[in-house]
Amino acid sequence: MTELDNTTEKKILDAAKVVFLEKGFDGARMQEIADEAKINKALLHYYFRCKDNLFNAIFQEAFQQFLPKVAEVMMTEKPLFEKIEFFIDNYITMLLNNPHLPGFIMHELNRNPGRIVNIIKSSGVKPEYLGIAIQKEVDAGLIIPIDPVHLIINMLGLCLFPIIGKPIITGFFFNGSTRAYQKFLSERKKEVTSFVINSIKKK
Amino acid sequence: MTELDNTTEKKILDAAKVVFLEKGFDGARMQEIADEAKINKALLHYYFRCKDNLFNAIFQEAFQQFLPKVAEVMMTEKPLFEKIEFFIDNYITMLLNNPHLPGFIMHELNRNPGRIVNIIKSSGVKPEYLGIAIQKEVDAGLIIPIDPVHLIINMLGLCLFPIIGKPIITGFFFNGSTRAYQKFLSERKKEVTSFVINSIKKK
DNA sequence: GTCTATATTGTGATAGAC
DNA sequence: GTCTATCACAATATAGAC
Numbered sequence: 275m276t277e278l279d280n281t282t283e284k285k286i287l288d289a290a291k292v293v294f295l296e297k298g299f300d301g302a303r304m305q306e307i308a309d310e311a312k313i314n315k316a317l318l319h320y321y322f323r324c325k326d327n328l329f330n331a332i333f334q335e336a337f338q339q340f341l342p343k344v345a346e347v348m349m350t351e352k353p354l355f356e357k358i359e360f361f362i363d364n365y366i367t368m369l370l371n372n373p374h375l376p377g378f379i380m381h382e383l384n385r386n387p388g389r390i391v392n393i394i395k396s397s398g399v400k401p402e403y404l405g406i407a408i409q410k411e412v413d414a415g416l417i418i419p420i421d422p423v424h425l426i427i428n429m430l431g432l433c434l435f436p437i438i439g440k441p442i443i444t445g446f447f448f449n450g451s452t453r454a455y456q457k458f459l460s461e462r463k464k465e466v467t468s469f470v471i472n473s474i475k476k477k
Numbered sequence: 478m479t480e481l482d483n484t485t486e487k488k489i490l491d492a493a494k495v496v497f498l499e500k501g502f503d504g505a506r507m508q509e510i511a512d513e514a515k516i517n518k519a520l521l522h523y524y525f526r527c528k529d530n531l532f533n534a535i536f537q538e539a540f541q542q543f544l545p546k547v548a549e550v551m552m553t554e555k556p557l558f559e560k561i562e563f564f565i566d567n568y569i570t571m572l573l574n575n576p577h578l579p580g581f582i583m584h585e586l587n588r589n590p591g592r593i594v595n596i597i598k599s600s601g602v603k604p605e606y607l608g609i610a611i612q613k614e615v616d617a618g619l620i621i622p623i624d625p626v627h628l629i630i631n632m633l634g635l636c637l638f639p640i641i642g643k644p645i646i647t648g649f650f651f652n653g654s655t656r657a658y659q660k661f662l663s664e665r666k667k668e669v670t671s672f673v674i675n676s677i678k679k680k
Numbered sequence: 681g682t683c684t685a686t687a688t689t690g691t692g693a694t695a696g697a698c
Numbered sequence: 699g700t701c702t703a704t705c706a707c708a709a710t711a712t713a714g715a716c
Binding site for chain 4: 303304305316323324
């Protein structure tokens with residue numbers, strides 16, 4: 275960011291991110307974004323002309339944040355188990371800092387799946403990298419064979435669901451106790467890492 | 478259902494389910510529901526008085542559908558591995574038939590977490606059942622120790638994410654090919670089952 | 681650039697005939 | 699029970715003063 279961080283535009287974007295991520299496009303109100311940014315509603319339109327433009331700016335940024343961590347693990351040259359550990363650790367950390375992110379991305383993509391094609395293109399990530407790393411370990415007899423796509427989806431599901439499913443988990447398993455849920459979350463890195471590695475390690 | 482299935486009320490509920498599950502509460506329009514039910518908008522209000530009432534009817538039913546499968550696995554008396562296999566098979570089958578269900582439930586619960594407390598209460602499910610089954614297997618030395626809550630969340634994440642994440646998976650890993658995504662889904666039962674069992678089986 | 685006031689459209693909900 | 703017509707208000711967007 276070369277510009278000053280306290281410009282009106284930045285304040286609007288910050289506010290819009292809070293509101294959109296919490297309420298989604300349909301649930302968000304321009305008025306609420308204006309309030310959150312402590313400015314007038316008309317200024318939103320002065321800067322972004324319409325709700326759609328503002329939303330797109332937020333979605334773009336959110337998706338960048340959501341995706342790169344998936345990409346990193348594929349790009350590095352580490353051995354597979356380190357790759358997995360690195361990915362899970364980093365990804366869960368990011369999710370803990372952005373708990374609304376996954377639900378927002380999922381919901382908005384399902385609401386408008388066409389959106390994704392433009393965004394994917396500009397990401398330049400190639401899942402093949404992880405495939406190569408996995409094949410190496412299979413050849414060395416270190417792990418059982420597994421389809422790299424399934425492996426990545428497994429890891430994503432294990433990392434994401436505890437965040438998206440907060441209300442269900444809290445309500446259903448912890449009787450509404452947010453503290454118990456937080457404790458549960460703090461165990462996830464260790465739990466997911468060993469769960470994944472156990473499942474692909476040769477017996 | 479003791480009543481006839483083709484009553485107006487049923488037509489409304491069917492239509493509302495389609496629209497709400499696809500668009501969510503905020504994105505759904507009474508007009509669209511009326512169109513889908515091939516009736517007039519005023520009739521919706523005659524039968525349900527307001528959008529909220531109609532939504533609650535749908536949400537209640539959807540949640541019942543979403544939850545019981547989680548409950549079943551805890552209730553049965555089978556050995557653990559059979560329980561797991563049974564659960565994954567049934568749950569993924571249900572999800573394939575109701576692909577919008579998980580995203581709908583997640584989004585609406587996050588939008589209004591208070592909603593869950595009333596619903597959980599009436600379900601009468603106790604996660605302890607699976608805990609007991611797991612402890613049995615641990616004592617018998619058949620599996621490594623694992624927290625039953627983590628195990629259930631792991632299974633849910635592995636089953637649910639491929640459905641909720643359809644646009645991401647299709648766009649990111651399969652270049653937009655829905656056929657490839659469908660093939661991927663058809664492999665999930667086997668994949669998830671062996672993934673889970675491998676991860677907890679003693680080496 | 682920022683504000684107040686206002687236009688314009690969308691949407692949930694009701695009135696009243698049949 | 700079902701329809702057409704309409705209300706009332708909420709929400710996006712714009713006009714125009716400063």
